[in-house]
Amino acid sequence: MLADTNVALGVTGSIAAVTTVELAHELRRQGASVRAVTTPSAEGILHPWALQFATDHPPVTEITGAVEHVDLCGREGWADVFLIAPATANTVGKMAAAVDDTPVTTCATTALGAGVPVVVAPAMHEPMYDHPGVLDAISAVESWGVDFVDPRLEEGKAKIANEEAIVTATARATTPATLADRHVVVTSGATTESVDPIRTLSNRASGRTGRAVARACHVRGADVTLVHDGPDAPYADVRRVESAAEMLDAVRAAVGDDGDPADALVSAAAISDFTVERAPEKIRSGESLTLDLEPTPKLLDTVRDAHPDLTMVGFKAETSGDDDAMIGRARDLRDRVGLAFVVANDATVMGADETRALFVFDGETETYVGSKAGLGGRVADELAAAMD
Template identity: 70%
Template sequence: MLEGVNVALGVTGSIAAVKTVELAHELRRQGAEVRAVTTASAQGIIHPWALEFATENEVVTEITGRVEHVELCGYDGWADVFLIAPATANTVGKIAGAVDDTPVTTTATTALGADTPVVIAPAMHEPMYDHPGVLEAIETVEEWGVDFVDPRIEEGKAKIASEEAIVCDVARAAGDRPLSGEHVVVTSGATSESIDPVRVLTNRSSGKMGNAVARACYIRGADVTLVHDGPEVPYADVRAVESAAEMLEATHEACTDAGVLVSAAAIGDYTVEKSPEKIRSGQELTLELEPTPKLIDELREARPDLPIVGFKTETSGDDAAMIEAARHTLERAALAFVVANDASVMGGDRTRALFVHREDAARYEGSKDGLAAEIAESIVTISTGNSTA
């Protein structure tokens, strides 16, 4: 996600500074090179040696004759992005007022003047976060193009965002954002049909592939809506659903102003009439299954010009058979392209897939994140083609 990206990590005097060692590790796990800059207050919470260990680079604890702020974030500076995590109310206010009296605020002023992307992850007590002056400072700095990673409001505190949220926003800030202004809707994971108040009819889809596509599109600048039976995620507006009917309805709504739909969910092909009470075990039981509507067909009818990316899962393990099945779906619903794979990849982190177009097919083998990046790049091509048509 951050391969080849240089991140200058500014650490200020919030107690959340204790989390920056693991944050630095995660940035590096995602491929980034990291160098830390700290305020004096931060050093009272986390020792520079800890950050030196986490980044494997010397830590800037003061601005000297080496003009470290310029070397890091000035014109042609080392950093591709300046991340301040955690950022205190004090630091956010100083940045808004162009006050540079700490290594972090001086580096921030330099980065803003040099058009180096800046990402800020605030952390403070909730009443401080709600202070009119702090909110005004955040609004001011956002107008300058700074990206804020919203904190988690819990237990009377505006806690620092999750590592996943921060890493996604750093990747988004460091990239070109070719999908900026584009609304991408992604369906993901399994649906479930209630048999009774306890039991459901479902499948083995984990949702990893759809979530990876949503994340890849967000990193490239898109506004993403994720329709799935799963938790909130930091990179998308989540529409929580359970059944195939709920997914169809939510996707219809989400696609009203969408530019692309990625139908990655493993939507149940059948539903069943729900028993109002728990079915007692031990008795013989026959379920009357009814087919569910095909989401891509329904959306195609409602939005004839909407680019739709389909997924097709087979169990044959034969490439020719998968391509044939994918092409049938592609032609039936006039899809942009279809990603075909074998059911054996469900739940795993790696996959083997085929990109199936009308005239050709390309193979992919690797991580689901890597496949998601390929899909997102194909969506960029689709969006560019639509905008220039």
């Protein structure tokens, strides 16, 4: 997600600075090179040696005749993005007023003047975050194009956002916005059909691929609606559903049945093909049981009937292990529904971190092997190309 990206990481004097070591590690796991910059107050919370260990570079702790701020964040500087995490109320206020009295604020002014993207993850007590002057400072800095990663408001504190949110915002700031001004709806994971108040019918889909697609679309500038039975996501408007019927209803609403039409639908979910009439009470065990399964409506076909011009992408999971068979079924789906392309894979990758997938286009097929995060990026890139 951040391959070949240089991140200058500003660390200020919030107690949340103790999380910065792991954040730096995560940035590097995503492919970034990281160099840290600290304020004097930050050094009272986090020793510079810890940041040197986390980044593999000595941190900048003072501005000297070597003009470290220009070397890092100038027009010809090293950094592709300046990330301040955590950012105190003091630092945000100084940024808004162009006050340069710490290495972090000096780098911020330099980056803003040089057109280097700036991302800020504030962390402070909630009353400080609610101060009119702080809110005015945030608004002013945002008006200059700075991206703020909203804090988590818990226990009377505006806690620093989690690593996923910060890394995603950093990637969005440094990735070409090929899906800017697009609304993309993504389905993800399994659906579940209730047999009785306790028992369900479902499948082994983990939702990792769908979430990776949603995140990658957001990173490329899209507004994303994620329809799944999973956690909230900082990169999407989540519509939580359980059954196939609920997913269909939520997708129809999200793509524009209720207005505000979407530009694309990527259906990566493993949607139940069958449902059953739910028993009102727990079915007693100890006896054989026959369930009458009823087919569920096909989501892609239903949406296509209502939105003939919508750009749509489908996923097709098979168990044959035969590429030719998978390609044939994927091509049948693509042609029947009028999809931009179909991603086909063997069901053995469900729940795994790594995957192998076949991209089935009009007349050609390409193979992807790698992480599901990487697959999400590839899907987002192909989607952008299809909509161009």
